[in-house]
Amino acid sequence: MEYGRDIASALSKQGYRLTPQRLMILEAIENSDDHISAEEMYSQVVAKFPNVNISTVYRTLELLKQLDLVTETDLGGGRFRYHPANKGHHHHLICRRCGATIDLDETLLAPLEKALLREHDFVAELRHLAIIGLCSRCRQ
Amino acid sequence: MEYGRDIASALSKQGYRLTPQRLMILEAIENSDDHISAEEMYSQVVAKFPNVNISTVYRTLELLKQLDLVTETDLGGGRFRYHPANKGHHHHLICRRCGATIDLDETLLAPLEKALLREHDFVAELRHLAIIGLCSRCRQ
């Protein structure tokens, strides 16, 4: 069972304490395939460690953000989502009906990026772009 | 001075009451060049009508959404933004340093739209897409 080893050792090396709460939060982040919200991490953590408080989750995320160990993304929906910073940036298609998120390959956006630079001399930061729409299932 | 005539008459035709509060909210929406938030509308309205409550703004927006008279967009940042449903497509490039917004032609996005449909069977709603980045001036 991996307890978010890479992030944990980074924390430890920089003098931060490895509390059981932090280890479980790291585990939730690293085991998540997709971007995960604070609330979702919290649910996973309380299942094993019932008296943990959600403010600990937020404080841990604040720390991990500052150290560039996790990336915070605002995909809308009124809550932030998080993923390990080293797990590369990806783009998302978000279905506005069912909320499904589809990972999007960078190659699809590269032409747009180039066009914006060429036509408008604008350097787009597409790292966390989220495109809203309808997925195939929700279109019936 | 136009008081949001088109939306107002649509409301009136459908039997909804044209209160002064609603007229001022409509004015704020229609006079906004860009997308406007509920809080911004509220600021404009209280300036002239000090005892209006922000819940009236939200309830009016709820009604206008249901009637497809305004469009609600979640561009992140923890608040929704609104604009008249008939005011067509807005693509924007937004400079994260100086805040400048550059209008973007649809033709630049059409290839992306097609690619998303082809590769992911996803119908993108790019109407309110905002792309963050750096404009030429801010790149020095």
Next chain:
DNA sequence: TTTACTGCAAATCTTTTGCATCAAC
């Protein structure tokens, strides 16, 4: 006159913060 609409206050929901206690080092 009727009842849709409003203002007010209080409730949600996500995230943040103050403070006293506790535990990792």
Next chain:
DNA sequence: GTTGATGCAAAAGATTTGCAGTAAA
């Protein structure tokens, strides 16, 4: 033993809702 980390409770900011009073038609 230090001092950073935690739990708890309360605050903050955006949006929603219950309720009784008000005004548009």
